[in-house]
Amino acid sequence: MADAPQDGTAPLAEGDAERTRRRAELAEALERTRERIAVTGAEPTLVVVTKFFPAADAAALVDLGITDIGENRDQEAAAKVAELEETGHRPARVHFIGQLQSNKAASVARYADVVQSVDRVKIVTALEKGARAAERRLDVLLQVDLAGDDEGRGGVLPDALPALAERVAGSDVLDLRGVMAVAPLGGDPDAAFARLADLHERLLRDHPEATWRSAGMSGDLEAALVHGATHVRVGSAILGARPRAR
Numbered sequence: 480m481a482d483a484p485q486d487g488t489a490p491l492a493e494g495d496a497e498r499t500r501r502r503a504e505l506a507e508a509l510e511r512t513r514e515r516i517a518v519t520g521a522e523p524t525l526v527v528v529t530k531f532f533p534a535a536d537a538a539a540l541v542d543l544g545i546t547d548i549g550e551n552r553d554q555e556a557a558a559k560v561a562e563l564e565e566t567g568h569r570p571a572r573v574h575f576i577g578q579l580q581s582n583k584a585a586s587v588a589r590y591a592d593v594v595q596s597v598d599r600v601k602i603v604t605a606l607e608k609g610a611r612a613a614e615r616r617l618d619v620l621l622q623v624d625l626a627g628d629d630e631g632r633g634g635v636l637p638d639a640l641p642a643l644a645e646r647v648a649g650s651d652v653l654d655l656r657g658v659m660a661v662a663p664l665g666g667d668p669d670a671a672f673a674r675l676a677d678l679h680e681r682l683l684r685d686h687p688e689a690t691w692r693s694a695g696m697s698g699d700l701e702a703a704l705v706h707g708a709t710h711v712r713v714g715s716a717i718l719g720a721r722p723r724a725r
């Protein structure tokens with residue numbers, strides 16, 4: 480800082496202009512997404528997926544009224560949430576939506592409020608340990624594998640869902656809130672979300688408290704809302720195209 484340029488005002492003004500431009504862009508995209516949702520008549524929780532985008536974008540979204548953000552990589556999420564906390568922009572709920580390794584569970588348990596991608600007992604046990612260490616409770620969604628062919632997107636097979644739900648429901652630090660799914664690549668999202676709705680209805684008989692159904696992304700949120708999604712997870716429609724996976 481000692482070597483700050485004499486003409487430091489120009490770059491600062493440029494930064495401000497860029498921030499203002501980005502904020503307007505996000506506001507507009509958010510409005511378009513809210514309109515898409517409104518057309519369906521549903522009133523889901525909008526989880527904005529900020530993965531690959533900077534904390535400044537997430538902060539702008541919080542300023543625009545967003546209460547829920549989603550992240551899928553532990554390191555990136557941990558740093559981003561810390562930055563949001565420092566600037567007073569922590570959203571009400573941070574959702575972890577990515578495939579979870581048990582060695583990352585302790586870290587995720589420190590900053591996530593909701594873990595949407597729980598798909599095996601090993602992760603449940605690791606999250607419990609992490610939650611106890613952090614003295615926090617976590618909301619849990621069970622990710623269901625609707626493809627059933629191990630596409631690599633994670634998820635518990637429908638047959639194993641009831642047992643996994645029992646395991647989470649019996650936890651003293653995790654709260655079973657519902658289910659999450661991603662429509663299989665190249666498949667019909669409508670059929671996939673109908674299947675999810677059916678599996679969820681059956682789960683609700685034993686776990687009436689597990690009312691959340693997280694389904695639908697930028698490309699298929701309308702189909703998910705037709706089938707009763709309570710949470711949609713929208714990234715690119717609001718933030719723009721992500722850079723290629725690093």
Ligand SMILES: *Cc1c(COP(=O)(O)O)cnc(C)c1O
Pocket residue numbers: 528530551576577661695696697698712713714715716
């Ligand atoms: C990235 C991601 C999303 C958001 O996807 P978009 O198509 O960008 O809206 C939703 N859910 C999960 C699990 C994701 O990994």
